Amino acid sequence: MSGISTAGNQSSKRPKSRPKFRSPGSSTTSVRSRVESETDFEEILSPQPRHPYLHLLQPWLYNMRDTPSPLPASPSPFRSSPLRPGPHGSSMSVSSPTPFTRQFQGTHPKLGTLDDDVDSMARRWVRWMAKANMRPWIAPLILGAALLLRWTVGLGQYSGYGTPPMFGDYEAQRHWMELTIHLPMRDWYFYDLPYWGLDYPPLTAYVSWLCGIIGHWMNPEWVAFESSRGVESPDSKTFMRATVLALDALIYVPAVFVFCRNWWNTRSRRTQSVALLTVLFQPALVIIDHGHFQYNSVMLGLVLWALNFFHAGHDLLGAICFVLSLGFKQMALYYSPAIFAYLLGKCFYLNGLAGRRLFLSLATVSSLTFLALFAPFYWSPLQPFIRIFPFSRGLFEDKVANFWCASDVVVKWRNMSIAATGGLAKLALLTTLLAILPPVIHLLRLSWLTRRSELDEEDLKETTTISSEAAGPAAVPTLSPKSSPAYSVPPTIRLLPYALFNTSIAFFLFSFQVHEKSILLPLMPITLLMSGRENMGKEIGIWEWGVLANNVALFSMWPLLRKDGQGMECFVLVFLWNHLIGYSPLRMPLSLHKLLALATYSVIAVLHLAEFTISPPARYPDLYPVLNAVLCAGVFGIVWLVGMKKQFEAGWAIAGLGGRNRKGRKEPKANASPGPSLSSVEEEKHGQDAEGGPSGECANLDNISSGRRGKKTKPDISPLRLRSTAGGSVTSNLGPNGL
Secondary structure, three states: OOOOOOOOOEOOOOEOOOOOOOOOOOOOOEEOOOOOOOOOOOOEEOOOOOOOOHHHHHHHHHHHOOEEOOOOOOOOOOOOOOOOEOOOOOEEEOOOOOHHHHHHHHHOOOOOOHHHHOOOHHHHHHHHHHHOOOHHHHHHHHHHHHHHHHHHHOOOOOOOOOOOOOOOHHHHHHHHHHHHHHOOHHHOOOOOOOOOOOOOOHHHHHHHHHHHHHHHHHOHHHHOOOOOOOOOOHHHHHHHHHHHHHHHHHHHHHHHHHHHHHHOOOOOHHHHHHHHHHHHOOHHHHHHHHHHHOOHHHHHHHHHHHHHHHHHOOHHHHHHHHHHHHHHOHHHHHHHHHHHHHHHHHHHHHOHHHHHHHHHHHHHHHHHHHHHHHHHHOOOOHHHHHHHOOHHHOOEOOOOOOHHHHHHHHHOHHHOHHHOOOHHHHHHHHHHHHHHHHHHHHHHHHHHHOOOOHHHHOOOEEEEEEEOOOOEEEEEEEEEOOOOHHHOOOHHHHHHHHHHHHHHHHHHHHOOOEOHHHHHHHHHHHHHHHHOOOOOOOOOOHHHHHHHHHHHHHHHOHHHHHHOOOHHHHHHHHHHHHHHHOOOHHHOOOOHHHHHHHHHHHHHHHHHHHHHHOOOOOOOOOHHHHHHHHHHHHHHHHHHHHHHHHHHHHHHHHHHHHOEOOOOOEOOOOOOOOOOOOOOOOOOOOOEOOOOOEOOHHHHHHHHOOOOOOOOOOOOOOOOEEEEOOOOOEEEOOOOOOO
């Protein structure tokens, strides 16, 4: 066997001397009896002193001992291969066990099945594409399939289909195109308010004007003034559907692609591709925008672009994108507390002159962007705000799955005396403020704890990289200058998606005048977080809670979707998405989450069956929508509490790295790149990814300590980057998980 040397001659019966094996970083001592016996060849191994970081290198070394197998690759991407794929697309096998591999297999009993723990149809397809040497086509095919899915959903009915005289949201969007191209700008927020008066911010009006100009150029009858009301010709419907798809493809889809590439930059390309598919195939957004008919993807895409710019250190561009999202739909205010806390916290983090300069720049850029959006309405500046914030409509509409509607079954809020005096709006405002304060204060506090000292502006970080091939055990010092403070990214960037979810779900549960479609806002950040699925063994992570939130959110909109004739699309999308990402609550380990999920899905199935077979009593015509709201509101409340817990756990990990102790000694700074998980190492720890490089701990540790900007570096054979102190000693900088 290669790599194994023998000493002495072997007798015909048994060997007189044993082969000596030495694993890197350890010594093996044999204890033998002085008189030969039949058991002499069974060595007794003494305890082996091992380097504390050696176990991180074992997965890589283990795979280096593999040899390609002559067996063909799996012929189909839709069924699991019996063999685990290797780094270059071929199956891997071990010629013969060695003491090193036996020791490694005993330490990690799940080696070889780890990939199956997080396996899914999407992951198998990506793996199959990589084996077939079609890796460059993975992302284009996912993007094309996502757009095709949206267009297919658009072939069905929509809001208000064939229901005059008001029709629905489809007619509202078409009507705004009509009035913006035929009326002067000063009349946009005043014209015929009872018939779908314009009640969105100015950027929506500008986009409607642009679409109206294009529609008028193609066919003037689609947007003819007043005479086109209720038009539902096939060509006009095709045009309207195409506007949603085009804006989705121009704004939202590229933002998701950039997020998956940059946010998960320390993960394998396979994980990035699965994350892209997970977000783009999210059923709730697809069916609302392309089935029910709205332009929510524009607002969400602008918010996601803001998040991408924040992650890259371009805070001014991110602030502009977020203000534009507010200018397109006022529901983006659900995100504003988290965005405000992050940006103000970064001013704390930069400290000194750099922090004050950033604060003034953000205030100036945000104010100028708002003024540019609302400047054309200077003669009546209050009218857009009166239309945008309809406080006279009531506490909630229809049967939305939030706290007020669910508790109204018992409390009857709208029958109280305070309802006539506007007290409900104040009560909702107070409750919402109390709900959003914890994540906001937590984000600000962590920014203050991780703030830079004045010495950070002068010193340079000296790093050493251990390379077992080139330098062996010796550390080679290299200098890496610190990035400019204006583009430095604080470690709290990792918490921003958590804060976005927690503030938006708090707004949905407790704020005034909430629509059922507003659940799309908290769904986006939790879907982004769950897209980089991690293997946590038996522990329940953000992935399981994110899938539960998405499934329940779609059910919470069931009364609206059924009224729109989108029932079949709803079932197909939710089952397709769950199958693609590999979600099955029956296969989860026993936990509180599993019991909650099974109970929730069972109640949903019973409600669907009862709704299709049993008519509600005449006294309670809204029985099923009310039960829907009560069930979904309870689940949303639990998911909100879980989101708060996850944010605090992630913050605890960051504060332990980024903060300074009371004596002023600086701790190693956290990496801005949030690719490594805050609760566990997220990649397949003991194998290699589809790109052929080490994954898991070995791939991520080098990136964790690469600096505040989180620049991705190519991993060495020994990807442990150590910080060289002033005294010449070497200390580890391993990120939030340590070892």
